[in-house]
Amino acid sequence: MAEAANDKPSYSVFFGAMGAFCAICFSSLGAAYGTAISGVGIATMAVQRPDLIMKSIIPVVMAGIIAIYGLVVAVLIAGSINSEYSIQKGYIQLGAGLAVGLAGLAAGFAIGIVGDAGVRGTATQPRLFVGMILILIFAEVLGLYGMIVAIYLYTKL
Template sequence: MMKALMPVIMASILGIYGLVIGVLINGSISSDGTYEFYSASLHFAAGLCVGIGSLSAGYVIGDIGNIGAYAFVNNPKLFIMFVFLLIFAEILGLYGLIMAIVLFTYSNSK
């Protein structure tokens, strides 16, 4: 039973990536009303990077979870390969998070 929850756990991590970038961007916006277009554009691009990366990773995790659940019921030896495929799918979201952090640091450097 717990083996079938692995895709759900991996997909929930993707939401944390978006939360991290949201908190970083919210903390960098000043309260005095000045928000430059350059910083706003980079913050928007950072949000898009983490959003599209997490969306694509979530889609792949869903497909792997669907196929893998049926596969390792018949052959329990496939569970390790199933976990590796889920990790490789999670890397798509992690790449989006890394790109978003790089864009966020560029917005604060100017």
């Protein structure tokens, strides 16, 4: 009964740890998907136009940045876990981890699909390159929005 009145139950750390897990896990899944799908497009394109390989690496780099967003939030959350960890802080940090993780997952999917189609299209029509970069930037910013929301949530308590 004493634990019910206490704002710092022993299981509150679980929610913070799950927030850190969700941040790095989901954002890394998105980055891995974006890298894999874009990589398939690059490999297919390189058969016809090997001179465009280095120019076509941009979607892979942008997908990798998504994982960095999750890493930043996961390290912030993990660094704040201590013996005075409240249940409210655990819930908020779980929400922060889910925000950056799921936004990173969605951004990684978008980067992978756009990167695949974009590099294949650029091989046959070089004017598509600028359009591909603009769409990739809009896809990347989805992950950035998730990180901004996560950091805002992180600073709430």
